[in-house]
Amino acid sequence: MQAAWHRLDRLLTGAEAVYVTMHGWADLGDTARILEKPLAEILEMVLDSRLGRVGKHALRQGFASILVNLSGQAPGHEMTTPGILAAGKGLEVNEVEVLLKRGLSPSSSGTGRRAGRAIVSLSAQDLAAFEARFISFRELALALRLSWDGLDERLAEHGIEPFSDGRRRFRKIYERAAVGPLLRG
Known part of the structure; x- marks a missing residue:
């Protein structure tokens, strides 16, 4: 004991x-x-x-x-997983995985130890590219200092919808270009 x-x-x-x-x-x-x-x-x-x-x-x-x-990673680690990215940004892992598998943001693939299945990971450059293009609902609320209800209202006022690739609407992921006016002022 x-x-x-x-x-x-x-x-x-x-x-x-x-x-x-x-x-x-x-x-x-x-x-x-x-x-x-x-x-x-x-x-x-x-x-x-x-x-x-x-x-x-x-x-x-x-x-x-x-x-x-899991919102970050320990120093010295050069790769991160969709799960760590999702946890840190308040996103669903499935949404991040689908976005990456569709090539909507850069990622790397390798063969995992479990049944030879492909493992998706993100390098520091991949993560920077994701963050340059996308922002999560939670990050946006924090940046604007709004409650989630307040952010929903502000997004509706400006007609801003979550990111969609034409096949799927990603519920909590927004393109930075679409929310730029809110972030600037």
Whole structure:
């Protein structure tokens, strides 16, 4: 039992206090699902500081209290996943994956360890290209200092719709060119 508590202490070394799990924070199970890695590997990544910011949920105990912020990535990592991008921007992973698979923003593909399936990832340049072209609903609300309802009203007043490629309307993704007038003033 002592070994388990010691390991927990190591995992939580330097952890930030978190009261509400939003804005990129995910528990270990969700982190494993988003990154498509086994939980044991996620624990090793936390111990090795390969997952960026670690948090401790103030209202949870033990391993359930460990949180990882997926809105960024640890220094030294040159690639990120659609899941990390989505978590950091308040987007659905599926929307980001569809957008990337349709070639609407640059990405890289490789073969993953799971059944030889193609894994989509983004280099720093890919991420910069995404951010230059698109902005999420949450990022837009934060930039304009509006509530989500307030942002919905402002977008409707200006006739601004979420991005669409003609086949799909991406619910929370906007083109920066379309929202430019709101951001400028």
